[in-house]
Amino acid sequence: MGKARVRHFVLGPIQTNVYFLVNEETKEMILVDPADNAPRILDYAKQNNLIPKAILLTHGHYDHIAALKAVKEAWQVPVYAGENEKNLLANPMMNLSGSWAGQGVTAAADTWCKDGERLSLAGFDIRVIATPGHTEGGVCYYVPAENLLFSGDTLFEGSCGRTDLPTGSMRTLVRSIKDKLFVLPDETLVLPGHEGATTIGDEKLYNYVAGM
């Protein structure tokens, strides 16, 4: 890694990873998936004098967005998400906040990203990779200069996201992983939405998706 430092917390009822991508030179910071517990997120940024520049959503499931409203209100920064995730974010039954969490949450992005779009945020060049399958509009955020990939619930260490929820498709997810993630450099550090970090090289060797 060059100027990037990544800090992560595990927050919420189903242990969702929340990532802070920090530019060490400027203290500017991007938050990936405000899963839950807004006070924890806000306190960390404040205590470390970080300057929030954006909130990136990998997808719309409630366990990745529960703290979005409070964090956005506090920071007043733009929210980014995949262009095909609009409906799911806006619908508590589809984003599972209505059925699982018992309180409906809806969300929207300020910028709806297209596949292949490049974002310049906090001094980082970030590429949006649309990876439908876990949800229709799920995306990964790739930071080539830092060899980092925020993979959301698309790719986990040894497995992939479930596909039995609204807009999910196993066939599509396998294609997304093989065609769009396994083509990245082997040394790319994969930071998933749940559980531990891995690399593209390891997942090409050991993930069961590789054999599908």
Ligand SMILES: [Zn+2]
């Ligand atoms: Zn999910």
